[in-house]
Amino acid sequence: xxxxxxxxxxVSPVMRAIAPVIAFAVAxxxxxxxxxxxxxxxxxxxxxxxxxxxxxTWALQELLVKATPLALIAIGLSYCFRANxxxxxxxGQFVMGAILGSWLALATHGTDAGPWVIPAMLVLGVLGGMLxxxxxxxxxxxxxxxxxxxxxxxxxxxxxxxxxLARGPWRxxxxxxxxxxxxxxxxxxxxxxxxxxxxxxxxxxxLIAVIVTAFVMNRSLFGYRLRLTGDAPRAAxxxxxxxxxxxxxxxxxxxxxxxxxxxxxxxGQIGQIQPSISPGYGFTAxxxxxxxxxxxxxxxxxxxxxxxxxxxxxxxxxxxxLPLDLTLAFQGILLLCVLSADALVSYRVRLVxxxxxx
Amino acid sequence: MNSTTPALVELRKxxxxxxxxLANDGIDLAIAPGEIHALLGExxxxxxxxxxxxxxxxxxxxxxxxxxxxxxxxxSPVEARELGIGMVFQHFSxxxxxxxxxxxxxxxxxxxxxxxxxxxxxxISRAYGLSLEPDRAVWTLSAGERQRIEIVRCLLQxxxxxxxxxxxxxxxxxxxxxxxxxxxxxxxxxxxILYISHKLEEVRRLCRNATILRAGRVxxxxxxxxxxxxxxxxLMVGNEIGEVKSSGVHEGQAExxxxxxxxxPPAGLHGQALIDxxxxxxxxxxxGIAGVAGNGQSELFAALSGETTVESASAVIINxxxxxxxEIDQRRKLGAAFxxxxxxxxxxxxxxxxxxxxLVSHHAxxxxxxxxxxxxxxxxxxxxxxxxxxxxxxxxxxxxxxKLSGGNLQKFVIGREIIRKPKLLIVNQPTWGVDAGAARLIxxxxxxxxxxxxxxxxxxxxxxxxxEIADRLAVxxxxxxxxxxxxxxxxxxxxxxxxxxxxxxxxxxxAA
Numbered sequence: 025x026x027x028x029x030x031x032x033x034x035v036s037p038v039m040r041a042i043a044p045v046i047a048f049a050v051a052x053x054x055x056x057x058x059x060x061x062x063x064x065x066x067x068x069x070x071x072x073x074x075x076x077x078x079x080x081t082w083a084l085q086e087l088l089v090k091a092t093p094l095a096l097i098a099i100g101l102s103y104c105f106r107a108n109x110x111x112x113x114x115x116g117q118f119v120m121g122a123i124l125g126s127w128l129a130l131a132t133h134g135t136d137a138g139p140w141v142i143p144a145m146l147v148l149g150v151l152g153g154m155l156x157x158x159x160x161x162x163x164x165x166x167x168x169x170x171x172x173x174x175x176x177x178x179x180x181x182x183x184x185x186x187x188x189l190a191r192g193p194w195r196x197x198x199x200x201x202x203x204x205x206x207x208x209x210x211x212x213x214x215x216x217x218x219x220x221x222x223x224x225x226x227x228x229x230x231l232i233a234v235i236v237t238a239f240v241m242n243r244s245l246f247g248y249r250l251r252l253t254g255d256a257p258r259a260a261x262x263x264x265x266x267x268x269x270x271x272x273x274x275x276x277x278x279x280x281x282x283x284x285x286x287x288x289x290x291x292g293q294i295g296q297i298q299p300s301i302s303p304g305y306g307f308t309a310x311x312x313x314x315x316x317x318x319x320x321x322x323x324x325x326x327x328x329x330x331x332x333x334x335x336x337x338x339x340x341x342x343x344x345x346l347p348l349d350l351t352l353a354f355q356g357i358l359l360l361c362v363l364s365a366d367a368l369v370s371y372r373v374r375l376v377x378x379x380x381x382x
Numbered sequence: 383m384n385s386t387t388p389a390l391v392e393l394r395k396x397x398x399x400x401x402x403x404l405a406n407d408g409i410d411l412a413i414a415p416g417e418i419h420a421l422l423g424e425x426x427x428x429x430x431x432x433x434x435x436x437x438x439x440x441x442x443x444x445x446x447x448x449x450x451x452x453x454x455x456x457x458s459p460v461e462a463r464e465l466g467i468g469m470v471f472q473h474f475s476x477x478x479x480x481x482x483x484x485x486x487x488x489x490x491x492x493x494x495x496x497x498x499x500x501x502x503x504x505x506i507s508r509a510y511g512l513s514l515e516p517d518r519a520v521w522t523l524s525a526g527e528r529q530r531i532e533i534v535r536c537l538l539q540x541x542x543x544x545x546x547x548x549x550x551x552x553x554x555x556x557x558x559x560x561x562x563x564x565x566x567x568x569x570x571x572x573x574x575i576l577y578i579s580h581k582l583e584e585v586r587r588l589c590r591n592a593t594i595l596r597a598g599r600v601x602x603x604x605x606x607x608x609x610x611x612x613x614x615x616x617l618m619v620g621n622e623i624g625e626v627k628s629s630g631v632h633e634g635q636a637e638x639x640x641x642x643x644x645x646x647p648p649a650g651l652h653g654q655a656l657i658d659x660x661x662x663x664x665x666x667x668x669x670g671i672a673g674v675a676g677n678g679q680s681e682l683f684a685a686l687s688g689e690t691t692v693e694s695a696s697a698v699i700i701n702x703x704x705x706x707x708x709e710i711d712q713r714r715k716l717g718a719a720f721x722x723x724x725x726x727x728x729x730x731x732x733x734x735x736x737x738x739x740x741l742v743s744h745h746a747x748x749x750x751x752x753x754x755x756x757x758x759x760x761x762x763x764x765x766x767x768x769x770x771x772x773x774x775x776x777x778x779x780x781x782x783x784x785k786l787s788g789g790n791l792q793k794f795v796i797g798r799e800i801i802r803k804p805k806l807l808i809v810n811q812p813t814w815g816v817d818a819g820a821a822r823l824i825x826x827x828x829x830x831x832x833x834x835x836x837x838x839x840x841x842x843x844x845x846x847x848x849x850e851i852a853d854r855l856a857v858x859x860x861x862x863x864x865x866x867x868x869x870x871x872x873x874x875x876x877x878x879x880x881x882x883x884x885x886x887x888x889x890x891x892x893a894a
Contacts, residue, residue, distance in 0.1 A: 243755055243756055243758075244754055244755050244756065245741075245745055245751050245754050245755060245756055246754065247756075248738070248741055248745070248756055251734070252731055252734070252741075252742070255731045255732075255733050255734060256727050256728075256730075256731035256732065256733075256734070258724070258727050258728045259727060259728055259729065259730060259731045259742055261689060261710075262687075262689065262710065262720070262722060262728055262729065262742060262743070263710075263711075263741070263742040263743065263745060264688075264709055264710045264711030264714070264745075264746060266709070
């Protein structure tokens with residue numbers, strides 16, 4: 025016996041619309057079952073995971089703060105994934121953007137440099153991520169090296185570079201030997217959108233990126249170029265779209281947005297350089313991009329949902345003593361359910377007996 | 383000798399019908415032990431169908447197969463192998479990362495150990511001159527060596543009949559000669575060989591008996607050494623002359639396309655080089671390029687369209703502008719249009735709607751894009767115009783390209799280019815795999831475009847089509863183009879000879 029996927033001749037638009045809702049419900053049921061197996065109440069877990077964060081102003085702000093880097097990075101990644109190019113190294117581009125931008129913050133530390141510092145840092149952040157993202161793109165276009173491997177391996181180089189800087193040259197000499205830099209000056213701090221809140225301007229950048237990307241993907245020739253390259257590479261070449269230029273462009277865009285997320289996180293959230301500045305945003309953003317089906321608004325929603333599970337996971341750790349791994353498992357279950365639901369909308373499953381199809 | 387030796391295998395009145403099409407029509411064929419028998423024919427003559435029937439891949443609609451005098455049904459390749467039939471396919475099925483011995487072992491029953499394979503490999507290599515190092519990884523081997531693995535795989539099962547499908551198409555002349563020696567040794571040991579080819583020199587070098595197929599029927603069984611190449615070519619491509627339009631009226635018209643000494647190195651292992659191509663097309667005429675598949679047609683199309691560029695700008699001149707180094711878009715801006723052979727995936731993106739597929743060839747030259755943005759309304763309107771003007775039957779308004787039948791998508795793809803009123807249109811296999819009605823409409827559209835003053839180059843395997851619409855014709859063989867002559871000056875026989883690479887004024891050296 026084996027399973028076969030048969031394409032459905034007519035895909036129901038109603039099913040396509042409600043598939044994510046069903047996927048969420050199923051994911052919650054599976055996670056609830058796991059929690060029940062662990063001897064906790066699934067109902068109270070649901071309350072802690074979902075309802076509490078949504079009912080609390082502090083938690084809502086935290087939700088936006090966490091969703092910001094996820095959305096920015098995932099939007100960038102959607103350019104790559106649309107063109108069927110696999111940038112797995114957004115985490116590294118995030119870190120490199122943070123490093124290059126922070127360099128300016130530390131170089132101007134203690135001087136009376138004016139308000140130009142923060143915009144310049146953001147530009148440097150974009151540039152850092154962009155250049156770092158262009159390394160795998162260059163290796164692919166020039167030597168045919170698989171971009172999955174190189175972009176992933178470059179993540180470790182970026183992380184260890186950051187680690188070295190935080191422990192070595194950039195360590196605060198008056199910091200009691202803690203591996204961290206000085207705290208950034210106010211001129212090098214990305215301000216909050218509303219005075220006194222925790223939500224910094226990165227959230228606005230993410231929103232702009234979503235809207236611009238929606239426009240680029242649906243209306244521009246460049247968006248068409250990416251879709252054609254991803255869906256029918258030979259037709260793209262026949263159309264006159266050079267695949268190498270496409271590769272370089274999408275890696276530059278996704279690297280740049282990851283770099284922007286990185287510098288925004290450091291200058292708007294953390295406020296200094298540390299050996300680690302990301303709980304894996306660059307990797308989680310891959311999940312976010314696919315959870316949002318590479319649609320900009322879908323990505324925005326997915327970023328909020330994943331951020332919710334992260335915050336809920338933190339409170340669940342404290343209040344219910346549930347391990348953090350459960351949160352990661354839930355993110356995985358959710359992605360699996362959404363992708364399965366998508367597949368089941370377009371295909372139906374058939375059981376084939378042995379020998380019946382000889 | 384055929385009359386005295388009882389046949390090892392005999393095919394009697396084999397027919398295979400696909401809907402309207404009779405791929406094989408009452409074919410008789412007998413092969414004796416130790417005989418090297420050639421199966422000759424053009425593409426689409428029915429060679430592959432016949433061989434697949436013999437190897438159990440497809441079932442015949444009618445007819446009988448006798449194996450050593452007794453009727454058998456071969457319903458799978460496993461059964462064919464059990465009878466003692468081995469087959470070497472044109473495209474190899476090998477694992478690049480595994481060694482020679484491992485590749486052979488995976489194809490054998492599980493009872494074979496790797497060391498047993500190695501030992502037998504040594505025996506066979508020595509006996510038939512198939513030198514192979516058992517522990518070399520396949521990715522390090524040449525095409526000839528890879529083919530030897532496939533042959534050894536068959537030989538390990540002690541076949542009585544070995545089928546080879548166009549075995550020299552991937553080999554160098556030296557490797558081919560090596561193969562011929564091996565095959566002669568095998569035949570001397572009593573193994574029958576069915577040798578499929580469209581290359582006459584080889585068949586004459588190797589075989590005493592040849593069966594010639596044309597349009598699914600046996601046109602002759604003969605000794606290729608006793609007949610002239612001319613006679614055999616006539617049997618392969620037929621003698622009828624198609625209805626030919628008068629030519630010569632285009633003298634003095636503006637030259638739209640000029641190709642001078644165009645050479646392109648081969649791309650990859652199976653690629654075909656283009657060697658010193660010369661060609662021109664004037665306003666108002668249709669140039670036809672005939673040839674057996676795989677002789678450089680796709681490469682020529684790519685070089686003309688700009689999907690492959692060359693350094694020498696003057697190798698391709700469109701509308702007076704040297705553009706050998708131009709990309710496809712720049713050539714489109716000079717007034718050229720292109721239709722590749724593959725409809726789905728090359729000419730059109732399967733999952734995109736027809737209106738989006740307009741953009742593939744119009745984004746740089748039409749009203750469907752404006753300063754970097756897509757004008758979807760214009761694209762939809764254009765798609766509707768093409769659908770109406772070229773009788774494209776599509777399921778629903780603005781359907782996905784893959785939802786259309788082959789003929790309807792081809793009409794759309796051709797219409798998409800013709801609607802631009804290009805000065806130059808290059809088409810590869812315009813009616814390949816489309817129904818008769820669509821083919822007629824497409825040919826008419828091409829002729830009409832030429833009458834309106836465009837130059838057209840049609841690359842096609844369909845000789846009847848070329849005789850019907852081309853004003854001048856040339857034949858491509860092994861990446862070289864024959865002289866371009868007015869269609870009435872060509873006989874089908876002469877074209878057949880060029881297709882076999884034995885044309886009158888060509889160097890014989892390259893195929894020896």
